[in-house]
Amino acid sequence: NAGVTQTPKFQVLKTGQSMTLQCAQDMNHEYMSWYRQDPGMGLRLIHYSVGAGITDQGEVPNGYNVSRSTTEDFPLRLLSAAPSQTSVYFCASSLETYRGTHPEAFFGQGTRLTVV
Amino acid sequence: AQSVAQPEDQVKVAEGNPLTVKCTYSVSGNPYLFWYVQYPNRGLQFLLKYITGDNLVKGSYGFEAEFNKSQTSFHLKKPSALVSDSALYFCAVSSESGGSYIPTFGRGTSLIVHP
Numbered sequence: 001n002a003g004v005t006q007t008p009k010f011q012v013l014k015t016g017q018s019m020t021l022q023c024a025q026d027m028n029h030e031y032m033s034w035y036r037q038d039p040g041m042g043l044r045l046i047h048y049s050v051g052a053g054i055t056d057q058g059e060v061p062n063g064y065n066v067s068r069s070t071t072e073d074f075p076l077r078l079l080s081a082a083p084s085q086t087s088v089y090f091c092a093s094s095l096e097t098y099r100g101t102h103p104e105a106f107f108g109q110g111t112r113l114t115v116v
Numbered sequence: 117a118q119s120v121a122q123p124e125d126q127v128k129v130a131e132g133n134p135l136t137v138k139c140t141y142s143v144s145g146n147p148y149l150f151w152y153v154q155y156p157n158r159g160l161q162f163l164l165k166y167i168t169g170d171n172l173v174k175g176s177y178g179f180e181a182e183f184n185k186s187q188t189s190f191h192l193k194k195p196s197a198l199v200s201d202s203a204l205y206f207c208a209v210s211s212e213s214g215g216s217y218i219p220t221f222g223r224g225t226s227l228i229v230h231p
Contacts, residue, residue, distance in 0.1 A: 031216075031217075031218065033218055035221070040223060041223060042122075042222055042223035042224050043160075043206065043221040043224075044221075045220070048218045050216055056216070058218070090159055090160070092160075097210075097217040100168070101167075102148040102165065102167050102210060102217060104162035104165060105150075105152075105160075105162070106162075107152075107159030107161070108159050109157075109158060110158075
């Protein structure tokens with residue numbers, strides 16, 4: 001199993017450009033989520049999905065879109081990049097919480113994005 | 117709303133000494149608590165979790181954590197620190213609020229273990 005795979009690992013964008021960060025998992029996990037990590041801020045939730053076709057906003061959703069057409073994939077789209085979106089982005093997945101189980105999350109290795 | 121506080125940005129200990137990384141939480145309802153570790157340029161890795169039952173939870177690499185409901189805390193501990201334990205540690209909480217169990221993370225605590 002590859003686990004959670006994020007691409008690309010590094011990206012530089014110009015202000016106003018758009019791009020998609022890819023996330024794929026091969027563990028048949030229902031839950032997937034996107035976080036951004038900034039110094040002193042920890043991980044902040046951008047968007048999440050509890051299953052194919054279902055997405056919802058997290059703490060910092062502005063400027064980002066997501067969709068979940070398959071269980072495996074959960075891409076994050078930056079609509080018009082801004083310098084404030086310079087960050088490290090992590091995708092995570094987990095099994096759903098069911099009958100008292102609270103499975104841990106598996107994380108990708110991250111995408112380091114710089115917007116100039 | 118749920119939240120996590122890690123009051124220390126950095127913890128320094130000598131190798132061989134016990135270590136504690138602090139975490140307090142706030143939720144409405146039952147808390148489900150997690151610790152993750154992040155090594156440089158890597159994603160987060162799961163260490164341990166508390167769901168219910170025994171307040172002392174044992175996890176990977178000799179780490180353990182104690183759930184204290186009255187103090188709303190879930191501190192991470194290890195009896196004898198190793199230099200290789202140096203990393204960034206995150207506490208996280210999830211609950212039934214909002215209808216999902218997506219966790220909220222703290223800001224992280226940098227653990228430095230010196231020889």
